[in-house]
Amino acid sequence: MHSLQQHSPSPLHLTLLKTSKTHQETTQLHAFAVKTNLIQHTSLSSRLVSLYADPEINNLRYARSIFDQIQEPSLVLHNLIIKCYVFNQQSHEAIALFRDLLGKSLLPDNFTLPCVIKGCARLNAVEEGKQIHGLVLKLGFGLDKFVSSSFVSLYAKCGEMGLARKAFDVMDENDLVSWNSLIDGYAKCGEVGIAMELFDEMPERDLFSWTCLVDGFSKCGKVEFAREIFDRMPNKNLVSWNAMINGYMKSGDIESARVLFNEMEVRNLITWNAMIAGFESNGRFKDAFELFENMLDGDVVPNDATLVSILSTISGLASLSKGRWVHSYMVKNGFLVHGVLGTLLIQMYSRCGSIESALIVFRSIPKKKVGHWTAIIVGLGMHGMAELALNLFHEMCNSRVKPHAITFIGVLNACSHAGLVDDGRKYFDKMINDYGIEPTVEHYGCLVDILCRTGHLEEAKSIIESMPMRPNTVILMSLLSGARNHRNKDIGEYAAHRLINVAPDTSGCYVVLSNMYAAAGEWEKVSQVREMMKKRGFKKDPGCSSIEHRGVVHEFIVGDKSHPQTNDIYSKLDEMRNKLKSAGHVPDTTHVLLCIEDEEEKEVELENHSERLAIAFGLTNIEPGRPIRIMKNLRVCNDCHSVTKLLSSIYNREIIVRDNSRFHHFKNGTCSCKDFW
Incomplete structure (x- = not known):
């Protein structure tokens, strides 16, 4: 008792805690409190939780660690931690803490509820949101403006527009947030007319109201409506410009996006990323890389999202020099390659022809995930290094990393490129029997390709006819190409006939069929096929x-x-x-x-x-x-x-x-x- 009194918080300590604003000051006081055992005092520890949970400091780990040491944390402290979890995109943890709060017989208030409802919205957890809605009505918060507005936002984001409208209609006073949430929801669901009616009914609008329409119409493919609203906007900010650019990118109208981009006086990282990703996803790899260079020239610092797009761009360009330059930039600027960036680096080097560099990146990753293993297995298979690919597959399994469906596509492709027909059959069966993976059309495509390359054309044909799904053009092209390579005209004509029935616009079908007849010296049939191509407007791609x-x-x-x-x-x-x-x-x-x-x-x-x-x-x-x-x-x-x-x-x-x-x-x-x- 004497010791505790001796170390009670002094007025100076409490004053310092009240005036502390920076992370450094807070951690110094925290360290002092732990060293002197003042951390045991609820008033001091509660203040530390409040400081750490503040968005300016935002040290969730320290806030939660102190919170867990308090014997009976108050509702205010629960609210602070829940809010901090949602702020840090950890809504699962926020909902879990809310559940613990109820288990302690603490009743949530109108500060707790909007935060946890927002967490449900971020997770698209509409069923959990409905349960909380029931609790809200029991507790008497059904008419609270902030709580009701949160439910409008939740239901609208989850596409439950009927519930969103009910929550909106029972509010005594609809605030701007609830109006915007409802309009945004209807716009994203493609309900253009309702969204516009609500927009016209609004007693007041802000920039976000206009942007909701632009963003919502863009995301549901109504780009022409989005542009109409965009042009009517009295003021525009970066968010509205980005929403319109993203709309054009999603619709494939790259040039309109580029025109808007060039008109912008100020651009942020989101704008650059949208443009680069748009060009990359539309196969405009040169344009995407040029934008990346312009971005760096403008002293805009890329983030992981930028590099995801640019590494995919380089894979499309197959430019090893550009790939090495970007990799060097990543190393110099401290980008970690342990996650998605590591996977993309392995893919990039593999596709640019340097499998040695891909292996170096792979081996440098300390805690390899299934994506890293899969990328290197696929790369090795592509380079004809089937033995090493299969050895790494076994090493992966022995490391207790469970392969997924794409991993087996890599394994089967490795077998295909090396002509390992028995291994191909074995791994196909292993995937089903040992890992419970249901084969997709891509897996069947790999197996058929192995059989076609090795001349087992009748077996390949039998598998195609017994597949539980309809064969796609890739599978039928494999059979046709195999027939051409192994000079089996009957199966070649069978495959071509099925292809023309399933996908008559597959120009490669006519080219391979023509080549098969040419190799057999049947020039009359070559002429017939080329005449068909001419009528359909097809041209044989020249070798490049x-x-x-x-x-x-x-x-x-x-x-x-x-x-x-x-x-x-x-x-x-x-x-x-x-x-x-x-x-x-x-x-x-x-x-x-x-x-x-x-x-x-x-x-x-x-x-x-x-x-x-x-x-x-x-x-x-x-x-x-x-x-x-x-x-x-x-x-x-x-x-x-x-x-x-x-x-x-x-x-x-x-x-x-x-x-x-x-x-x-x-x-x-x-x-x-x-x-x-």
Whole structure:
């Protein structure tokens, strides 16, 4: 007793607590209170909770730790912690503490209830909200303006517009918040007429009222209504500009979004992120990266959301130099790669052709999650490194990280690219029997692809016919491509017939069917298929290969002579031809899919394939010892594959080629695919 009195809070201590405003001052007083045992006094500990829970300091961890030490915390303290949880986007914890409060026979008040209702709204927890609504009516808070307004907001955000309108109509006095919540809810549900009627009835409006309509109409796809409201707004702020830009982005009207963006005098990070993400999601990768560079030039600091978009953009560009630059920026500026950013870095390096860098990132992550494992397994499979991919899958399982459905897509793809048909069947069964994962159409697609690549066409056809869902175009294209590669015209025609019935606008179907007939020398059928393509307005995509050098991407199409270095490139092609002939290469002219009689003309046609032009450019410009990385839009033909193997040995260069399904690593006369692709 004497000790406690000796250490009672002095007037000075209480004064310091009252005047304390910064985190540093509060933690110093906290440390002093713990050291002198003053923390045991409820008045002092309660004041510390209040300080830590204040939005200016916002140290939820310390606030809760002190709160838990108080024997009988008051309702005021409960309210402070609940509010702090909601403020910190931890609404689950707020609702759990509210439940504990009721268990202590404490009755919530009109400060507790709006906070916990807001937490329900953030979680879309409408059923829990209804239970709280019942409690509110029992406690007599049904007519409280702030509580009622919170219910209008909850129900509107959860799309329960009938309940939102009832809560709104029983209010004695509708405040601006409740009007805005109701309008926002109707607008987002697509109820344009009702939203506009309410807007016109409002006794007063603020900037948020106008923005609710713009944002709501944009999100439900009514962009023309959103723009009409936007143009009528007497004043606009960043939120309203961003809402309109997001609306255009969501509708795919990129150019209108760009015009608005250019008109803005002030932009914030949200604006930049919306534009970058919009360009990325619409495949406008060059525009997205250019915006990112402009953003940095304007001294706007990116956040994780920016980098998520930009790493996906670089994967789309397949620009390794840009990827390494962004990775370096992330390291210098302290961005952690343990979460989604780590997964995207692994994906980016894999898709840009540097699986070694992807492995380095993967191994640097201390606590690997299922996304990290999945990304590296998918990447290794894409690069033909099936053995390492499967070893990592087993390591993942042994680490007690449970694979999910996408992980098995990566595993099955690895088996497909390596021709591991027995392993493919085994992992497909393992996914179902050991992990209880129901196969999706994507899993069936992987299994069919494995069977088609290895020539098990009848089995693949049987699986397609017995699948519990309708086969998609990818599956039927796998069967058609397998039939072409293994020269099974009957199954090829079966697959093409089904494809044309299911998806007649699949241009690739006609191209592969035409190629199959061309390889068989059935030129009359080739003409028939091409006539069908002409009638439907389809054109065969020309082979296109790109290669990056000093930050610039150089593109080539078959027979291209538009490059500034054309003379040097074709001179190198002549040199390559002579060296290949000396090495004993005999061109495989069966893959010339044109009706050409002369063998020399066929050989010239092969020599002008886009990847050979890109290789010639790389041998001319890229320093000896550095890999030549080429991205191609179509499958590598047999002759180009054989030629590239020889060239890797003749010139002692590693040549990495990504075609439309995988990576080939050519080195010392061999390929990572082991001649299976």
